[in-house]
Amino acid sequence: MKLSLKEVEHIALLARLGLSEQEKERVGRQLSVILENMDVLAEVDTTDVPPTAQAFFLQNVLREDNAAPSLDPQDVLANAPARESDCFRVRPVLE
Amino acid sequence: MLDKAHTLTVYQCQELLRKREVSASELVRSSLESIRHTEPILHALVTVCEETAVKEAEAADKALGQDFPPPLTGIPMVLKDNMCTRGVRTTCSSKMLENFVPPFDSTVACKLKEAGCILVGKSNMDEFAMGSSTEHSAFFTTHNPWDLLRVPGGSSGGSAVAVAADQCQFALGSDTGGSIRQPAGFCNVVGLKPTYGRVSRYGLVAFASSLDQIGPLTKDVRDCAIIMNAIAGHDMKDSTSSAETVPDYTRDLGRDIRGMRIGVPKEYFVAGMQADVASAVDQVVLKLEGLGARVDRGASLPHTKYALAAYYIIAPSEASANLARYDGVKYGYSHKEAASVWQAIERTRQHGFGPEVKRRIMLGTHALSSGYYDAYYLKAQKVRTKIKAEFDEAWKRYDALVTPTSPTVPFRIGERLDDPLQMYLADVCTLPINIAGVPAISVPAGFCGGLPAGVQFIGRPFGEETLLRLAYAYEQASPWHEMKPALL
Numbered sequence: 078m079k080l081s082l083k084e085v086e087h088i089a090l091l092a093r094l095g096l097s098e099q100e101k102e103r104v105g106r107q108l109s110v111i112l113e114n115m116d117v118l119a120e121v122d123t124t125d126v127p128p129t130a131q132a133f134f135l136q137n138v139l140r141e142d143n144a145a146p147s148l149d150p151q152d153v154l155a156n157a158p159a160r161e162s163d164c165f166r167v168r169p170v171l172e
Numbered sequence: 173m174l175d176k177a178h179t180l181t182v183y184q185c186q187e188l189l190r191k192r193e194v195s196a197s198e199l200v201r202s203s204l205e206s207i208r209h210t211e212p213i214l215h216a217l218v219t220v221c222e223e224t225a226v227k228e229a230e231a232a233d234k235a236l237g238q239d240f241p242p243p244l245t246g247i248p249m250v251l252k253d254n255m256c257t258r259g260v261r262t263t264c265s266s267k268m269l270e271n272f273v274p275p276f277d278s279t280v281a282c283k284l285k286e287a288g289c290i291l292v293g294k295s296n297m298d299e300f301a302m303g304s305s306t307e308h309s310a311f312f313t314t315h316n317p318w319d320l321l322r323v324p325g326g327s328s329g330g331s332a333v334a335v336a337a338d339q340c341q342f343a344l345g346s347d348t349g350g351s352i353r354q355p356a357g358f359c360n361v362v363g364l365k366p367t368y369g370r371v372s373r374y375g376l377v378a379f380a381s382s383l384d385q386i387g388p389l390t391k392d393v394r395d396c397a398i399i400m401n402a403i404a405g406h407d408m409k410d411s412t413s414s415a416e417t418v419p420d421y422t423r424d425l426g427r428d429i430r431g432m433r434i435g436v437p438k439e440y441f442v443a444g445m446q447a448d449v450a451s452a453v454d455q456v457v458l459k460l461e462g463l464g465a466r467v468d469r470g471a472s473l474p475h476t477k478y479a480l481a482a483y484y485i486i487a488p489s490e491a492s493a494n495l496a497r498y499d500g501v502k503y504g505y506s507h508k509e510a511a512s513v514w515q516a517i518e519r520t521r522q523h524g525f526g527p528e529v530k531r532r533i534m535l536g537t538h539a540l541s542s543g544y545y546d547a548y549y550l551k552a553q554k555v556r557t558k559i560k561a562e563f564d565e566a567w568k569r570y571d572a573l574v575t576p577t578s579p580t581v582p583f584r585i586g587e588r589l590d591d592p593l594q595m596y597l598a599d600v601c602t603l604p605i606n607i608a609g610v611p612a613i614s615v616p617a618g619f620c621g622g623l624p625a626g627v628q629f630i631g632r633p634f635g636e637e638t639l640l641r642l643a644y645a646y647e648q649a650s651p652w653h654e655m656k657p658a659l660l
Contacts, residue, residue, distance in 0.1 A: 110593060
């Protein structure tokens with residue numbers, strides 16, 4: 078299936094991925110080819126077949142709710158692109 | 173001794189260290205010398221840990237002088253650059269994490285450190301593990317030591333080359349669709365993808381959480397078993413890790429394979445595959461028969477052909493979720509010029525990610541989006557159930573399956589870059605294994621026109637012992653593992 082420019086822009090918005098006009102055109106074209114090749118999956122009869130999310134059907138892996146030391150805040154902030162005291166600095170989210 | 177120490181296997185090093193015939197410092201010096209000598213041509217490593225390795229070697233030599241040093245004390249290792257190493261840059265070969273220094277160790281790094289290993293370098297990879305040639309590294313391409321104009325495979329290309337070129341005694345890679353096995357096959361080394369859940373993923377930068385596994389790349393099968401002993405096991409920090417007991421993976425090495433039931437599924441000999449690669453695998457099968465295995469060349473896994481499509485829906489979908497965290501806020505690349513918080517995030521991701529990563533994020537986002545989820549992601553997960561069921565059936569009849577690791581020998585650098593689909597086909601023999609979660613190992617199977625070809629053995633879940641036993645039996649009856657690239 079061929080993706081339109083609008084569809085490419087919609088996907089890019091969902092993914093919060095900035096794309097140049099050139100990239101949009103190229104990625105749109107490449108994705109269309111790749112998606113065409115995925116259409117072969119429609120051949121498989123999957124009536125009454127449950128989906129497999131991961132190979133060995135682990136469920137509800139829990140642990141005791143015990144507090145334990147976590148990462149040192151200074152270590153966590155060490156890679157911060159912008160930092161103010163013990164916080165990560167970001168642009169305003171609400172105007 | 174010093175000038176050849178880097179060519180030794182892990183097992184040989186263990187013996188010589190125990191007998192004090194070589195020191196950890198000599199091993200590390202030899203490894204660093206080998207790196208200095210080969211890196212300008214091969215470019216396998218993103219970071220070389222020279223100073224820390226030398227210091228750790230001194231500490232290792234002290235430990236070796238005491239009672240009961242840990243089993244891998246003094247052994248030089250390389251880790252793929254998507255495995256977090258505390259205090260050591262971990263980049264995933266991406267601009268997004270170019271300067272990221274993890275504040276914690278991955279579980280595998282931790283385990284190997286505790287076993288006494290010495291980190292000499294972090295290896296180059298396809299960015300965020302997305303690729304089959306290591307050409308998608310944002311930094312540089314790694315070259316195949318068997319032919320410098322060709323790719324080493326990917327995405328663990330750097331790790332495979334580090335082992336093949338004797339830059340270290342062993343390396344770790346990660347495998348989501350073939351990223352350990354395919355480069356192992358392309359570089360004439362051994363590469364094992366364990367059963368999903370066998371090795372902890374804590375600290376492995378996530379690509380596709382239901383497919384990713386860490387595994388060893390080694391010079392021979394015995395070394396592979398030794399490293400598996402060190403890294404396998406349940407981890408509280410990885411809720412997908414298995415509580416299955418970890419056996420001694422070296423125990424069955426050398427046990428014969430008489431009567432072992434081997435299936436050769438015809439679907440893996442894909443149309444258009446290189447004829448001499450197919451012959452190389454036929455030769456392996458003949459050898460196994462000679463060793464007493466019972467081979468069925470008519471084995472069939474009919475849904476194999478759907479694995480590529482299922483994988484290229486599932487993996488990018490999971491990747492789109494896993495890579496949503498890269499927003500320039502807490503770590504990594506952060507784009508400065510932006511008018512709003514959203515623009516900052518979009519531009520960070522635009523400039524931080526390379527083209528293949530963007531392609532896959534877009535593919536995955538689309539497959540999960542409203543209106544397409546059922547037709548793509550859900551459908552792929554159902555096909556996955558059928559693929560897995562086929563393997564489950566196979567284990568009733570066979571102890572192992574044998575296939576080519578890749579349909580071709582290593583291709584030329586640049587050859588497949590403009591055609592993503594052609595690139596994806598390099599993994600057509602390895603993808604189904606990740607989909608089903610079963611273990612598989614690639615072992616050298618010979619040379620076609622001077623270029624390495626690998627044979628893949630596939631085993632039942634948590635059946636790595638049988639797999640290693642089979643791989644060892646074949647390896648010991650063949651000359652490939654003792655061959656080194658001419659450039660060394």
